[in-house]
Each structure stands twice: as structure tokens, then as C-alpha cells.
Amino acid sequence: xxxxxxxxxxxxxxxxxxxxxxxxxxxxxxxxxxxxxxxxxxxxxxxxxxxxxxxxxxxxxxxxxxxxxxxxxxxxxxxxxxxxxxxxxxxxxxxxxxxxxxxxxxxxxxxx
Amino acid sequence: xxxxxxxxxxxxxxxxxxxxxxxxxxxxxxxxxxxxxxxxxxxxxxxxxxxxxxxxxxxxxxxxxxxxxxxxxxxxxxxxxxxxxxxxxxxxxxxxxxxxxxxxxxxxxxxxx
Numbered sequence: 001x002x003x004x005x006x007x008x009x010x011x012x013x014x015x016x017x018x019x020x021x022x023x024x025x026x027x028x029x030x031x032x033x034x035x036x037x038x039x040x041x042x043x044x045x046x047x048x049x050x051x052x053x054x055x056x057x058x059x060x061x062x063x064x065x066x067x068x069x070x071x072x073x074x075x076x077x078x079x080x081x082x083x084x085x086x087x088x089x090x091x092x093x094x095x096x097x098x099x100x101x102x103x104x105x106x107x108x109x110x111x112x
Numbered sequence: 113x114x115x116x117x118x119x120x121x122x123x124x125x126x127x128x129x130x131x132x133x134x135x136x137x138x139x140x141x142x143x144x145x146x147x148x149x150x151x152x153x154x155x156x157x158x159x160x161x162x163x164x165x166x167x168x169x170x171x172x173x174x175x176x177x178x179x180x181x182x183x184x185x186x187x188x189x190x191x192x193x194x195x196x197x198x199x200x201x202x203x204x205x206x207x208x209x210x211x212x213x214x215x216x217x218x219x220x221x222x223x224x225x
Contacts, residue, residue, distance in 0.1 A: 002154075032213070041116075041203065041216040042155065087154045091211070098143060098210035099168060102154030 001025050003090045005103035012078050012110045020106045022088030023070040031064050031071040032089040032100055035082075042087060045073070050093065075108070083110045114138075116217035118204050124223045125194055133189040133220045137206030144187050145214060146179055147203040155203055155216075161187060162210055194224045 003024045010018050022031060030049045034042035048064035048071055060082075064071045075082055085107050089100035117136040125131050137144050143162055147155035157171040164184045172178075176194075181187040191198055201221050205214040 030211075034216075041218045044213045044215065047213055089154070098145075098160055098162075098207075099157055099171075100145075100155075100214070101157065104152070105154050 002101055003088055003103040005086075005088060005106050007106060008104070009107040010109070012108070014080060014110055014112055015077055016110075018075045018078060018108060020073040020075075020086050020088075020108070021070060022072070022090070022103055023068075024090050026069065027093040028064075028066065028069055028090050029093040030091040031062075032091070033062055033071075033073050034087045034089065034102075035084045036087065036105075037084040045086075078108075078110045080110050080112065083108055116204055116206055116215050118202075118217040118220050120220060121218065122221045122223075124225065126225050127194060127196060129194050129224075131191050131194055131222065133191075133202050133222070135187045135189070135204030135206075135217060137185065137187070137204070138215055139185075141206035141208055141215075142184070143207045143210045143212070143214075144181060145205045145207075146187070146189050147205065149201045149203055149219070158189070160210075167210075191222075194222075196224045198222060199224045 006021045033045040036042040050066040059076045062073045085105040087102045087105045089102045119134045146158040149155045159169040161181045176192045179189045201219040203219045205216045207214045
């Protein structure tokens with residue numbers, strides 16, 4: 001089952017904050033977040049494992065609520081370089097700890 | 113090389129032809145994945161290798177698609193009798209071990225005319 005990402009698109013001014021959500025209808029083992037710029041390869045941001053984990057990475061952080069089967073990516077004080085499409089990839093708790101199912105992505109545009 | 117490389121970067125072929133797409137993973141990475149990405153969509157899982165063996169090929173759409181990794185390093189995705197619906201960007205990724213973060217290559221843009 002493909003995870004659902006929201007919003008589909010968001011436009012920010014430099015310095016503003018954004019939250020991107022990723023929800024699944026099935027139990028999850030982990031959530032992987034990637035950012036992809038147009039015409040380029042997806043770039044890894046972070047992995048969150050089940051257990052209500054929260055991680056931070058510069059001004060980008062994320063949380064994973066195992067019970068709600070959802071993850072949120074938080075971008076604070078956005079920079080122009082944050083522009084791109086953000087994908088969450090989910091890994092089911094059924095045992096296959098390698099196969100990612102990606103959402104359709106959230107297009108983030110940061111303007112000066 | 114420093115990252116995952118894929119060749120060719122672009123491939124234009126005619127309907128019915130055979131194509132091969134190559135992936136060179138990061139040295140030492142035992143896990144290798146193939147994905148397909150259509151415009152406006154996230155990567156769609158095709159097949160996963162652990163070493164030389166295909167651990168899961170459940171994402172391959174049909175028997176026209178086949179992939180190999182004979183020496184546990186370079187992998188080739190093979191598509192027979194290509195169809196226009198096969199047009200997409202084919203991404204390869206590798207990771208140190210299964211479940212670890214995946215490093216993606218730049219992809220091969222396949223266009224079937």
C-alpha cells in the first residue's frame with residue numbers, strides 16, 4: 001500500500017517553516033525520507049525506526065508515530081536549497097526490511 | 113567511483129526492441145535495488161539483490177523484465193519487447209546492507225517510441 005503524503009505542494013518564503021506528513025494504512029517498521037531535485041537522484045535525509053523516534057539533521061527533523069502509522073518531516077527556517085520534492089518511503093513490519101514503498105511526493109518551493 | 117553510476121543516462125528505443133540498463137553500485141555495498149519512476153510519482157520498487165541473488169523480484173511488472181547481478185557488484189536490468197508504457201526513469205540504488213540507507217544513482221531515462 002502506497003503511503004499518502006500531504007500536502008501535495010507547498011510554497012514558502014525563505015526562513016519560513018513547513019511540515020510534510022506521511023501516513024500509511026499498514027503497520028510500519030521504518031520510514032525513510034528523501035529529497036529529489038528536478039532531474040537528479042533522490043538524496044537520503046534520514047531513517048526513522050518504530051518506537052516513536054525523532055531525529056534531527058541540521059534544521060530538518062522528523063518524527064515517527066508507530067501507533068498512528070505516520071511520520072512527519074519538519075523543515076525550520078527554510079533555505080532556498082530546501083526546494084525539491086520530498087518523498088517518504090515506508091518499510092512494512094512484515095519482515096522484509098529492505099523493500100521501500102514510496103509516496104507520490106510533496107513539492108516544496110522556497111522563494112527568496 | 114564515489115557514488116552509484118548508471119549507464120546510459122538516456123536511452124531512446126523503438127517499440128519491440130530489447131534494452132539493457134546498467135548499474136554500478138558503491139563499492140562494498142551488498143544490497144542493490146532497481147526502481148522505476150514515472151513523471152510526478154515516487155520511485156516504484158522493481159527488484160532487490162542481496163549479493164548475487166535476487167532476494168525479491170515481486171515488483172517486476174511482467175516477464176519482459178529481468179535483472180542480473182552475476183558477480184555481486186554491477187547489475188543489468190534487461191527489458192525485452194519494449195512497450196511505450198515502459199518509458200520512465202529507471203533508478204538504481206545500493207546500500208551497505210539490507211535495510212540501511214539507500215544511495216541512488218542519477219537514473220536512466222528510457223523513452224520507447
